[in-house]
Amino acid sequence: MPETAEPMAATSKPDLSLDTAERQASESDAQLVRAVRWRLVAWSGGSTLVVLLVLGVALYLSVASSLASSGLALLDSRASDIVGSITRQPPEPGDPRTDLTFGGGGTFAILIAPDGTTVGPPRFPLPEGLPDQDAAMAASQSGRDVRVRTVTFAAPGNRDVAVPVRQLTVASQVQAGQFFVQVIQDRTAEVRTLDSIVLVLVLGGLVVVIVAVGFGAVYARRALVPIRESLGAQRAALRRQREFAADASHELRTPLTVIRSSVDHLRRNADRPVREVGDALVDIDDEVEQLTGLVEDLLLLARSDSGAVTLEKVPLHLDDVAADAAAALAQPAAAAGVRVEVDPEPTTAVGDPARLRQLVMILVDNAIRHSPRGGAVRVVIRPESGAASVTVEDAGPGVRLEDRPRVFDRFWRAPGAPAGGTGLGLAIAKWIAEHHDGSISVDQSAAGGARFEVRLPVRPAPEVTA
Known part of the structure; x- marks a missing residue:
């Protein structure tokens, strides 16, 4: 039962340039959205990576500092014991105290005489570069010298093994001259610990970054x-x-x-x-x-x-407004051979009287033009289910189910509809209903025709003076 007009001699042709422009605009918008999404994902992954790098470096430096402090404390302890022993009584050839090769905590010590020779025979061949004379010269100036280096030990099978060590050299002045104590600690376990930490941080960081990128992509998609x-x-x-x-x-x-x-x-x-x-x-x-x-x-x-x-909303009797609108179309209805029956009940609302009258007139006029001669248009006004309802029914052919979603589109006409109208009435009716916080719908009447229903929110009864 939508409004119709006389068939046109010509139909509007699609504007290919406009379609092309719209496709280009759509593609441009899609590219923009994709660019923003990837920027958000990159920001999420990049910020997570920066945080992990900062935390990882801080953790690595903290552990490395703790292990270094612990190792240096052990070297200081053993060096202090040796220095205290030789200070009380300088060592002599054959003195059993010069057997300092082995010690606790994975350390060994070397005692260097004032002439630069090693005091006492070591229990195993010393690595190349030990004793470290450069470290002894530095210790003679400052009293102590700490170095981290790699030394090479001769292993069984004529193999050389590079071992990371921490070396402490301490100078001790006795009557016989200045002795030097070099204490060397094996850092293999410490290096392995630090390497394990780096491995865990790298692998864990990659997993966290991948997860962050995944979540970032999901949230970016939702945010966009x-x-x-x-x-x-x-x-x-x-x-x-x-x-x-x-x-x-x-x-x-x-x-x-x-x-x-x-x-x-x-x-x-x-x-x-x-x-x-x-x-x-x-x-x-x-x-x-x-x-x-x-x-x-x-x-x-x-x-x-x-x-x-703008709508001038005032308290009103919706039944009076609808009845007045239907009465205004009595002459066109009579000319078309159609009866207009109004069935009102006292119904109050708040709205723009002129616009609501226009809405009802649009629906009644539409029903008249779609009703056969001798048919009837029925207008029912009721307060029901918390809403004020205006229903307009006709005895025409009705609206096909597949056409109902398009009934309120501008300029839309059902195939085979009668001539007349502008094709805009139902679109205007929908606008009026929605701007009164209401709704309008189309269905099939009991007689098989079209049934339009407008529902408006119920308002308190207005005080209308007699």
């Missing part, structure tokens, strides 16, 4: 949903605007064509009496009236889209 929806809504609005302009141009063309044809007819027959060209004047008058209604509807929808239309 409103933006994608907004861009999609903008594209849809632009397409509707272009379609609206194209449809409006198409609708305006027909009355203008008729008017021009009639004017041409009058021009060719300008010397004839008015009564002989009256049909052309009637055509012009009809088309001007149609054109005026179309322009007014277009202006109302354009102003509503821009938010320029």
Whole structure:
């Protein structure tokens, strides 16, 4: 039962340039969204990586410092014991105290005489570079010297084994001259611990970064949903605007064509009496009236889209407003051979009386044009289920189920619908209902025709003076 108009002589052709521009805009928007999403993902992964690097370096340095302090404390302890022993009584050749090779905590010590020779025979061959004379020279200046280095031990099978060590050299002045104590600690376990920490940090960091990137991608996708929806809504609005302009141009063309044809007819027959060209004047008058209604509807929808239309909402009796609107169409209904039956009950609401009257008139006029001669249009006003309801039913062919989602679209007409109307009435009716915080729907009536129902929020009964 949607509004219809006379078939047009020509149909609007799709604007390929506009379609191309829309596709390009859509692709540009998609690229923008993808770029933003990947930037968010990169930011998430990059920030996680920076945090992990900072924490990992801090942890590594903390553990390395702790192990170094512990190892150095052990070296200091053993060096102090040796220095204390030789200070009380300088060592002599054959002195059993010079057997200092082995000690606790994976350390061994070397006692260096003032002449640079090693005091006492070691229990195993010393690695190349020990004793360290450079370290002894440095210790003679500052009293002690600490170094971390790698020494090579001779292993069974003529193999050389590189071992990381920590070396402490301490100078001790006795009567016989200045002795040097070098204590060396094996750092193999310490290095392995630090290597294990690095491995765990790297592998764990990679896992955390991958997880962070995954979560970042998920959350970026979710965070961009409103933006994608907004861009999609903008594209849809632009397409509707272009379609609206194209449809409006198409609708305006027909009355203008008729008017021009009639004017041409009058021009060719300008010397004839008015009564002989009256049909052309009637055509012009009809088309001007149609054109005026179309322009007014277009202006109302354009102003509503821009938010320029305001509603003057006041307390009112909805049943009186609807009955008055139906009564205003009694003459067109009689001319079409259709009865208009109004079944009101006291129903109150708050709204714009003029717009609500317009809404009911649109629905009743639509029902009249779709009802067969001898049929009836029924208007029911009821307060029910927490809403004020206005229902308009006709005995026409109804609206097909697949057409119902498009009934309220601008300029849409059902196939085979009767002529007349601008194709904008139901779109205006929907706008009025929604701007009263209500709704409008279409269904099938019990008689098989169309049934339009408007539901508005219930308001307290207005105080209407008699």
